[in-house]
Amino acid sequence: MLPSGRSITALAVLNFFLADARDGLGPFLDAFLATNGWSAVTLGAIATVGGLVGLLVTPLCGALVDGSTWKRAFVGGPVILITVAALVTLAFPQAAVVWIGQIGTAVVGAVIGPALAGLTLGLVGEAMFSRQIARNEFWNHTGNVASLLAVYVIVGLYGQPGIVGLMILTGIGALAAVTAIDPKHIDHQVARGLAHDEGAPGPSGFKVLFETRGLVLLGLIMMAFHFANAPMSRLIAQQFSIELGTPFRTTAIITGVAQLSMIAMAALTPFAIRRFGLGTVMLMALCALPLRGLLAGSFTGFWVVYPVQFLDGVGAGLLGIVTPVAAERLLSGTGRFNVGFAAVMMLQGVGASLSNVVAGWLTAVGGYGLSHQTGAGIALVAIAVFMLFRSQVIVPEPPEENP
Numbered sequence: 001m002l003p004s005g006r007s008i009t010a011l012a013v014l015n016f017f018l019a020d021a022r023d024g025l026g027p028f029l030d031a032f033l034a035t036n037g038w039s040a041v042t043l044g045a046i047a048t049v050g051g052l053v054g055l056l057v058t059p060l061c062g063a064l065v066d067g068s069t070w071k072r073a074f075v076g077g078p079v080i081l082i083t084v085a086a087l088v089t090l091a092f093p094q095a096a097v098v099w100i101g102q103i104g105t106a107v108v109g110a111v112i113g114p115a116l117a118g119l120t121l122g123l124v125g126e127a128m129f130s131r132q133i134a135r136n137e138f139w140n141h142t143g144n145v146a147s148l149l150a151v152y153v154i155v156g157l158y159g160q161p162g163i164v165g166l167m168i169l170t171g172i173g174a175l176a177a178v179t180a181i182d183p184k185h186i187d188h189q190v191a192r193g194l195a196h197d198e199g200a201p202g203p204s205g206f207k208v209l210f211e212t213r214g215l216v217l218l219g220l221i222m223m224a225f226h227f228a229n230a231p232m233s234r235l236i237a238q239q240f241s242i243e244l245g246t247p248f249r250t251t252a253i254i255t256g257v258a259q260l261s262m263i264a265m266a267a268l269t270p271f272a273i274r275r276f277g278l279g280t281v282m283l284m285a286l287c288a289l290p291l292r293g294l295l296a297g298s299f300t301g302f303w304v305v306y307p308v309q310f311l312d313g314v315g316a317g318l319l320g321i322v323t324p325v326a327a328e329r330l331l332s333g334t335g336r337f338n339v340g341f342a343a344v345m346m347l348q349g350v351g352a353s354l355s356n357v358v359a360g361w362l363t364a365v366g367g368y369g370l371s372h373q374t375g376a377g378i379a380l381v382a383i384a385v386f387m388l389f390r391s392q393v394i395v396p397e398p399p400e401e402n403p
Contacts, residue, residue: 007123007185011132012139014075014177015116019143020170022082022112029089029102034238036093043238044231044360046102051353054106055346061111062342065118066192066203066335069183074115076178078108083171087164114342117324119181122191126332130278130325131270137321138266143170144259148252155249193328193337203335209343214330214392217385219347221286221393222323224382227351228375229289229316231359232296233258236305239368254305261313262320269321278322278329279394285318286383293376297369323348329395 033043065074082105089101116136124132147170154162189195194203209215237251272281292311295304324341331340355375362371386393 062339223351230352262317297372
């Protein structure tokens with residue numbers, strides 16, 4: 001039984017506002033700090049350390065979500081803390097404030113991903129999960145585009161104080177939306193990947209995460225992909241922000257192209273999965289990255305950000321949908337969906353975090369092009385692993401219920 005329109009609408013609004021509220025300064029932080037004299041190596045180190053510290057608690061967060069009936073609080077609480085940390089960082093961009101703020105943001109933000117996935121599964125059920133995840137991503141990327149457009153306009157009119165007001169507004173919007181979701185519509189047993197069948201076993205032990213080979217392979221593939229992909233947008237934003245001297249507006253354009261592409265991918269993915277299958281869609285996403293790295297590493301004109309960031313939308317945008325769906329299918333019936341999905345997020349986060357310092361070093365040694373081309377090569381490794389073990393990573397789709 002599906003929840004009422006109010007809860008589904010509130011879920012859409014939540015994803016719209018979370019686009020900005022879950023990341024604080026998000027993609028603007030690097031550009032802002034780069035124009036204040038911070039080096040690429042230092043920025044990479046901050047992203048790496050903060051990311052790794054946050055990743056240490058990610059599986060714990062997934063386990064908490066699995067066993068908790070407070071899934072809405074696991075979304076709303078971090079939004080408050082992340083917004084406060086971002087505002088303090090913007091006001092006082094000293095070294096200690098930036099380091100503490102980014103590490104704290106990574107720690108509390110680690111719970112939002114599994115909490116939102118569990119909340120979605122608990123609201124709509126297994127059969128409708130892939131379609132609802134695509135809808136979540138559609139509204140999330142739509143919120144990103146709206147936020148970027150607002151930043152572009154507000155910075156021109158009001159400067160930095162306008163950014164402060166925008167962050168407060170999006171935080172309030174996310175909190176109002178999560179409160180509007182009716183807790184009675186959340187099936188917490190379904191949310192953790194269990195069925196209601198009489199006599200069905202309870203939650204599996206945590207060793208199921210290690211014994212499910214497809215889940216381990218999925219995590220390793222995502223780790224390689226995000227190691228290659230994560231630094232590209234950051235470095236492109238740094239490069240052109242320094243050249244053009246407009247960090248917020250330049251980053252808004254660069255990020256906005258990717259987000260528009262991701263909106264298109266979110267709209268098309270449910271059809272693509274039904275028509276071609278989950279495995280083919282995942283392969284399409286993985287193949288976009290080598291081309292992206294080759295383009296970014298070969299051309300230096302500002303025009304290149306348009307095809308490069310479009311391919312970011314194809315790769316990262318599609319994987320943002322197919323990864324939780326693949327994890328849910330692999331762990332269906334175990335009662336360990338949220339902790340399993342959190343484990344995959346941890347591995348992909350390890351790849352993204354480690355890549356920041358490596359990409360910063362490569363940039364210092366051989367320029368931005370060397371970093372991008374290295375990422376393209378690593379992406380080929382992820383594709384090779386997926387092709388070798390595709391049948392273990394992708395399991396058949398469950399029967400679909402009528403909406």
